[in-house]
Amino acid sequence: MLKKYFDYENNYEKLQDKIKELKKLSEQLDYNLDGEIEKLERQMENIRHSKYRNLSPWEKVLLSRHPERPVVREYIDFLLDDFIEFHGDRLYGDDKAVIAGVGSFEGHALTVLAHQKGKGTNEKIAHHFGMPHPEGYRKVERLLLQSEKFKRPVLNLIDTPGAFPGVGAEERGQASSIARVLMTLSDLKVPVISIVTGEGGSGGALALGVCDRLFMLANSVFSVISAEACASIIFKETEKTQEMAAALKLTAQDLFELGIADGIIPEPVGGAHLDFDATALNIAECIRKNLQELTTVDMNRLLTERYNKIRSIGQYTESISNF
Amino acid sequence: MFENVLGKKKYIPLTPSSKADPSALSGNQKTCPVCIRLKSGQQSFAAERVCPACKYHFPMSAWERIDHLTDPQSFEELDKDLVSINILDFPGYDEKLKAAAKNSGLKEAIICGKAMIGGYQTILAVMDSSFMMGSMGSVVGEKVCRAAEKAMELRIPLIIITASGGARMQEGMISLMQMAKTSAVLKKFHQSGLLYISILTNPTTGGVSASFASLADIIIAEPGALVGFTGPRVIAQTMGQKLPAGFQCSEFLLEHGQADLIAERSELKHILQCILKLYQGGSHA
Numbered sequence: 001m002l003k004k005y006f007d008y009e010n011n012y013e014k015l016q017d018k019i020k021e022l023k024k025l026s027e028q029l030d031y032n033l034d035g036e037i038e039k040l041e042r043q044m045e046n047i048r049h050s051k052y053r054n055l056s057p058w059e060k061v062l063l064s065r066h067p068e069r070p071v072v073r074e075y076i077d078f079l080l081d082d083f084i085e086f087h088g089d090r091l092y093g094d095d096k097a098v099i100a101g102v103g104s105f106e107g108h109a110l111t112v113l114a115h116q117k118g119k120g121t122n123e124k125i126a127h128h129f130g131m132p133h134p135e136g137y138r139k140v141e142r143l144l145l146q147s148e149k150f151k152r153p154v155l156n157l158i159d160t161p162g163a164f165p166g167v168g169a170e171e172r173g174q175a176s177s178i179a180r181v182l183m184t185l186s187d188l189k190v191p192v193i194s195i196v197t198g199e200g201g202s203g204g205a206l207a208l209g210v211c212d213r214l215f216m217l218a219n220s221v222f223s224v225i226s227a228e229a230c231a232s233i234i235f236k237e238t239e240k241t242q243e244m245a246a247a248l249k250l251t252a253q254d255l256f257e258l259g260i261a262d263g264i265i266p267e268p269v270g271g272a273h274l275d276f277d278a279t280a281l282n283i284a285e286c287i288r289k290n291l292q293e294l295t296t297v298d299m300n301r302l303l304t305e306r307y308n309k310i311r312s313i314g315q316y317t318e319s320i321s322n323f
Numbered sequence: 324m325f326e327n328v329l330g331k332k333k334y335i336p337l338t339p340s341s342k343a344d345p346s347a348l349s350g351n352q353k354t355c356p357v358c359i360r361l362k363s364g365q366q367s368f369a370a371e372r373v374c375p376a377c378k379y380h381f382p383m384s385a386w387e388r389i390d391h392l393t394d395p396q397s398f399e400e401l402d403k404d405l406v407s408i409n410i411l412d413f414p415g416y417d418e419k420l421k422a423a424a425k426n427s428g429l430k431e432a433i434i435c436g437k438a439m440i441g442g443y444q445t446i447l448a449v450m451d452s453s454f455m456m457g458s459m460g461s462v463v464g465e466k467v468c469r470a471a472e473k474a475m476e477l478r479i480p481l482i483i484i485t486a487s488g489g490a491r492m493q494e495g496m497i498s499l500m501q502m503a504k505t506s507a508v509l510k511k512f513h514q515s516g517l518l519y520i521s522i523l524t525n526p527t528t529g530g531v532s533a534s535f536a537s538l539a540d541i542i543i544a545e546p547g548a549l550v551g552f553t554g555p556r557v558i559a560q561t562m563g564q565k566l567p568a569g570f571q572c573s574e575f576l577l578e579h580g581q582a583d584l585i586a587e588r589s590e591l592k593h594i595l596q597c598i599l600k601l602y603q604g605g606s607h608a
């Protein structure tokens with residue numbers, strides 16, 4: 001039996017095995033156990049639903065990083081026809097942590113820019129666990145400008161622990177490569193939709209998160225810092241990780257309430273990995289609806305609204321009496 | 324004069340250990356950690372906080388920098404009453420803000436204002452790492468944006484002196500979004516044809532380095548400042564990588580094409596004055 005990520009997944013699997021056993025037994029003995037089986041199945045569904053409804057922020061972090069969670073390449077293959085991947089920043093190299101390309105979404109050409117984490121150890125290493133180097137961000141910038149030239153809407157898919165922490169990345173200007181993408185996206189003259197499919201880690205994720213509409217899968221997270229790092233900086237201990245996951249307000253639901261995410265894309269019970277097609281169809285519906293709305297908006301209005309949304313983020317007071 | 328502008332001056336190399344740990348430097352420090360000599364009695368050390376023996380640049384408060392760079396009595400502070408609130412009810416943030424205000428004597432990690440530099444009108448924003456490591460939350464982001472907007476309104480150049488450990492985690496994603504916000508405003512700023520100079524001081528990392536600090540027309544770094552996106556300790560820990568000597572200090576930045584020039588504190592005002600003159604007051608459009 002495959003080792004599951006969560007305890008509740010193990011319990012669930014045990015129940016499932018028991019049901020299978022009962023079914024077999026009922027056949028062998030030619031004895032009707034339908035009532036018992038039905039009861040167990042109902043019980044199982046209840047466990048699943050109630051557990052799933054009450055996931056803690058930390059459990060959502062774990063779910064967003066689940067080893068079986070679909071990666072962006074799978075969504076790209078499902079959502080787009082004739083997808084062609086384009087490589088390289090024309091300056092230094094090609095970053096495997098970023099997939100960039102053009103494909104057809106239900107007959108409309110889209111530029112897709114996405115963090116690719118990879119699945120399984122070898123693939124993960126090849127894609128640097130989805131952590132881009134400067135050349136990745138420069139590839140993004142290059143294709144953003146090309147999108148503008150060809151008036152092609154942009155779809156960003158976010159799934160990264162953050163920008164790559166390494167000597168080479170710093171030597172080649174990690175900070176400025178991210179900053180330039182943020183600036184370019186703020187005024188890019190085509191509609192931009194961003195979707196967090198898994199983990200949105202810090203500035204390395206935000207580079208693909210400046211957009212007209214930001215959506216998050218129901219079990220995705222987006223955070224200024226990982227809960228683990230936050231706990232170790234503030235408390236010098238990792239036991240506070242779960243507490244920090246809650247304090248950082250990093251879940252899709254938190255960020256929707258804060259007005260940072262514009263919508264939540266539902267996932268099947270138990271998470272995206274349990275029903276890929278259902279998840280991908282939900283994403284498709286979201287893209288279809290929003291693309292239709294955004295492409296009919298006048299470009300000046302689109303840019304003004306994008307700007308105003310970004311410009312208005314932040315809360316503070318301006319009274320002298322505080323001090 | 325041009326020798327200075329082109330950065331041809333020789334700097335005495337600093338040992339990496341002295342630069343890598345900005346938290347070890349306090350504002351009252353009088354012993355130079357590089358040459359371990361007491362120099363507090365000397366004039367240049369007191370005024371510019373630079374060790375006369377080895378040119379080590381001590382941390383400088385925002386107000387010291389303002390006094391140092393601007394023409395006498397020319398600084399008019401803007402948006403001085405903006406203060407942070409605990410948006411997310413983050414544990415311990417209220418106390419941290421109070422302690423930071425008490426210890427630094429500041430309301431936030433940045434001071435903005437209108438100032439004359441060598442006879443030129445500018446908007447000057449100066450960060451101070453003694454307020455919560457100069458981290459960027461809503462207030463820092465908002466004040467940077469307002470500074471840029473004021474400069475656009477008055478059609479004068481913008482100068483920002485950075486000193487920051489990055490985004491302020493106690494404000495969660497709202498902090499992170501300040502990177503997008505400041506970058507968006509700077510896009511408008513550049514479109515308006517005005518000059519933006521950023522001056523990177525120790526330390527400038529994380530969300531600040533990956534947003535407004537890197538988006539200037541001219542990027543100047545102070546000698547020996549730690550500048551980068553990911554901090555050196557995190558890189559060393561997560562990658563198990565031994566870091567090259569002088570990694571992420573200003574000289575490394577210059578060598579790798581990430582800054583226009585390095586300016587010693589003693590020549591900074593003069594260099595700014597030269598640039599403002601060459602760029603015709605920085606409002607050519």
Ligand SMILES: [Zn+2]
Binds near residue numbers: 355356378
């Ligand atoms: Zn010295």
